[in-house]
Amino acid sequence: MTLTLRNIIPIIKAHCVGQNDVAVIDSISIDSRSLQNGENTLFFAIIGPNNDGHQYIEELITKGVRHFVVTHIPEAVAGHATFLVVENTLEALQKFAAYYRSLFDFPIVGITGSNGKTIIKEWLNFLLSPDYNIIRSPKSYNSQVGVPLSILGINEKHNLGIFEAGISMMHEMEKLQKIIRPTIGILSNIGSAHDEGFPSVAEKIKEKLKLFTSVNVLILNKNKTICAFVNPKIKTFTWSSDDKSADVYITKKNTGEVTELQLTYREDTFVVGIPFQDQASVENAIHCIMVMLYFGYSQKVIQTRIAQLYPVEMRLKVKNGIYNCTLIDDSYSSDFQSLKIALDFLENQKQHKKKTIILSDIFQSGLNNEELYSQVSQLIISNKINRVIGIGETISQFKNKFINGITFKNVTEFSKAFDQLTFENETILIKGARDFHFEEIVSMLEEKTHETVLEINLNAVSHNLNFFKSKLAPKTKLMVMVKAFGYGNGGFEIAKLLEHHKVDYLGVAFADEGIALKTAGIHLPIMVMNPETTSFSAIIQHQLEPEIYSIKGLKAFLKLAEQKKLKNFPIHIKIDTGMHRLGFEEENLPELIAILQNQETVHIKSILSHMATSDDLQHDAFAKSQIALFEQLSSRLLTELQIKPIRHMLNTSGISNYPEAQYDMVRLGIGLYGVSNDAEEQKQLETVGTLKSVISQIRTIDAGESVGYGRRFFAEKTSQIATIPIGYADGIRRSWGNGVGYVVINGKEAKIVGSVCMDMLMADVTGMDCKEGQTVIIFGENPSVNLMAKALNTIPYEILTGISQRVKRVFFRE
Template structure:
């Protein structure tokens, strides 16, 4: 790989500045936080709207990285490494990947569409891997950055590639086409995703079709719009349920829990069974079938393999484990690229210092087993993994390549020895190919709770954070509020992610919240916004930073600070500019100054205030009056005390509505969790939390029969009732019952009937085809917490923070 990387970077227009040309490059990186960076890394210093990786080059050099692609050389790094200086590092990364791709000549399947890309890619890998050494995009790496990183993983042993390409607006696909250069094209379902980036559906399809301008064939679901737009010179291979002119005509019927597809292909007629009934899975399966037909697989092979398709888990999940463990569940895939991603995720989410990896045999690396497990061992070492448990014939044969490793030939053998392994107080990554059935290991290690869960999308939190960062002026810092158990979403896991994103401060309401985070290993500075005087000793002990909002509180803290002989301990001064909740008012500023002047035990780290109406522009004049008063009082403090602390007054709504008052820092709260008071801004935010449960039981009641306490629902006709194991003890307002509220089952609204109980609620599913055990959405994309709050005449904060801690949180990427 070293020579191919070298050749690819040398063909990128760049000015080389450096001394050492004895390169041994084996890997590409864009993440300064990755423990996998080292002497054999070529690091691309990408520049985004809110982050410039050039600022981390000095630290990377200290870790051994010697080769960088940059737009400029930081002054303190001159002469200390090799630099390829380019005009734009993202474009250079894309050019590098395009150069690298051109060094290989084998079939490449390129996929694009609105939905189904990752599922189709994973299924094609399963269907084709018995006959090909497949390289594919890891996870959903289909963006302007993800595609180059996927391509760079190709090596000499691969003979088939499957790569996704995703776009959100115009002019993006041309770049991805140059990188992927697919020989076979697949267009999956075209839906509403990213509609806002295009004038209309036709433009979106036209942009996506640019991926296929040099393919030998395009496989797609026959569609009149596509037929009108697609280049007439492209060979089309289409399928349809209703258009006999398609290359393949399909009819279907449901049999038990399967779908039987009747295929009419030229003069051939046969049946294929697939283990799904939902529309999306059936369509994705047919797309895969089309590839098998194009590759001229025989009928029996197609039938056998298609019937073995399986649900694809596309997410890395963080779960609570037994004996105070944290579990990262990636139990459905085991390839080298996704292992690198999973190990980075482990580092970003580790809750305990001790790290264990349970790893199956790795397939389709394109490397010899000796080279593969040597590289895996190097990854394990660089990520400072304490214990490796290998499962599989091959990894067992290479056990000696790993330090502190025990191996088992089969999953069953591991399970038989499970009780001897003493899992406790550690973070465990479970990474296995599907054939090893590692879900059984997850079940053993996972803490047992009831079936109601709140799923937290960590990608969505990252996206929302970046959205608000994009609104900030240069050098404005950001504090993120993780009080109230992360607005109900979970404290530590979100704090760990925010630390990974290098936010400047975390904010909590009370000292015990901050103590929990510090005790769990969070190193970011944490501000306690409502400290009680009794908590001051604990705040000092755990290096938290108190907000001081009264002379009484200040004197109490100074007394303890003097007793403990503190020096310049950070405090934060709260000013009341109109909220009239907490804070120093205008008439107490002189006393505050007199108390602080000359005092060396504390240091005023910041001055802050809180806006009362930042979310309501009807009170714009009041908001500006608050900002003016804050400017006046804070300036007086700074002048009299001769200090230059951070100043901050804006919360989530203020960030958007009063950008001129960003000062030195802003405080991001509920916006991080995907909630905005502005309808247009709400469209830009990602849903973070989805509260899910299941159907416990279904019964049919007769006309005149009632449901629940107080007989508040009486059936007017025979009615099918489903009971869901979630109630007001889990945080569901009783006011949401009695047919005001609903849940989603099978993408249909099921209205809540009768009173909500402590641990259960009942819904009408008369017109919904559902079974006991089926999934139920309480809130998420629909209904949203904002919708529920509006109906209940409250605010989204209350809906989110009401979700009980007895509801299990599952974090995923």
């Protein structure tokens, strides 16, 4: 893309304020944190429900960005850049993308539906890329913002586009249709996702079909309910396993691990084998076959290529590596658009100053190799990558474009040289096209642990954060609790994401938790909720901020602070309003005030209290009495000390149940991790942690035989018992065993039988379709931690924080 601001102004109907309207624009950005922003970037200051891009303009100007699309010009930056002023920056971005799309005339495949969009897109890219130069949505960029950014990746060398469109409410699809303008439509599976955003299923179907108002053909499963809403003027190309009047009639049968499809099309019948058995994958593959039939591919080519389909990995995973390295695993795709996304993710999640990228040849760029690798080089420079390891015939030819670069022709050559390469204390992005088998490199670099993992969905963390942010007044600050190893989910990685989202404070229980975060590079202010006097020196050294809750503790801290000649060191004063755990009571206030008056050693950054019953409205009167007492006591401190600190007392449940008591800040805890005690609120949250293991062994036992320690389970009939390598040393309570709890395998529940052992548990898988090595869900969507907690007569906190740190945490972003 190369346009000038003068070209863009009439497209987005902007008023230009500034002198440089002839500036050349070669990239569009909405993310202030991206290191790819530069002097030729046009930054759209998008205003969302919980964020406003205008607040980052001053910071961006210091980084060299000079061109902005805004709804208003912040006073602090007036005269320092060129501003295109519009009524709505998101609509301006969409208008610009729609215009840009109009500059190109080649087939565009548009995909929508409830499920399968990204998989169909990725498979179509694989199936058609030998014959087309394809531009496609990177990752799951299918939203009101993601679609325009995807479209803006098109260049003159592309001759086929594949874009997905996702909506969650009424009146969104029309905007996306104007941007994508597909010529070929695919309606994938219609399920229950986002049902809450539509008055009815019928309205959801009609809304999704708006994507296809001007397509040359619409590909879909022939279904009376859906077809009733399709405009009869639209040409359809249908398939069905029930209706022989469909254009393609399909029957199927399972043979081993392959699903064999028999297709009847134009009075011709042929067979295609799909290397999957689950219904979702079969449907997604059929949509891909339909596209190939529409494009006129031969039966032989369809058969050959469909047989090579593979599971699509849609997630960027963060893993622990050897020698204190952190790995970002993106080892299944290598195209220019997704490289940009991966580099941004690397910056947001880096745990070390040193950054390495292992990169394969890049495909589907639409650029000649010289131009492509020049742009890749610039990306790597702008992202301050310390070392590049290139793998592939093509990237090896451009080794000289990379500072501190080394290249190998293939993974085999890399493997032979592995022992001579040094990997230590660095963050490593591993990004390669599927054909390069970079999973072998991941295996070499990954820290070896046992097969039980706790997968942490960073998208879900972001969703839950934004959900609670939406409940806050615009000026209310947000502290997020990352104590107890991030409620069992991993401290640093969660903290890094929260820093990315620019929360105001982090909260930890003890000093060592805060020290670990500061040492790892977290810059957010961190409050230590339960500091021991012996940790005060370390708190000061690492610039942590202690909660002070007693006269004894205050005097001890002041004595040390005076010895170190500190001035205005931030502290937080805890008031006890009824929790009766920690804090100054009303009778302590005169002495507290006397000590704090007329001293400059410490600065009271905040005054806080803790609610005891915010999650139980049966104690509403007590909760309100706490709020009233906090108002009384904190106001007294404000008046007598003549200070204006931050005041805060609401925890997760308090945010929802007592919004009138938000004060200046709230403290979000377990809600961030997807847990609520309110059933309706729980529906709005997303599951963050999924604990997984595998089946180590399956054995058959006869009726009357027992399983496990103490012979607590006896088989009533011949049974299949699966042994799973996770036990109470990993955090699974013994009381969850012996028929109380269950695990999920292939979507089906398998009762835990016998006693949970230290390192293993056993489940009854009689009659289930499973095998050794198969994934087992211990908790996640089902069973949820809420369900487990209720069955065990405890609380979700105990379930989450009880997961041992020997269980590997794997962080991913969709």
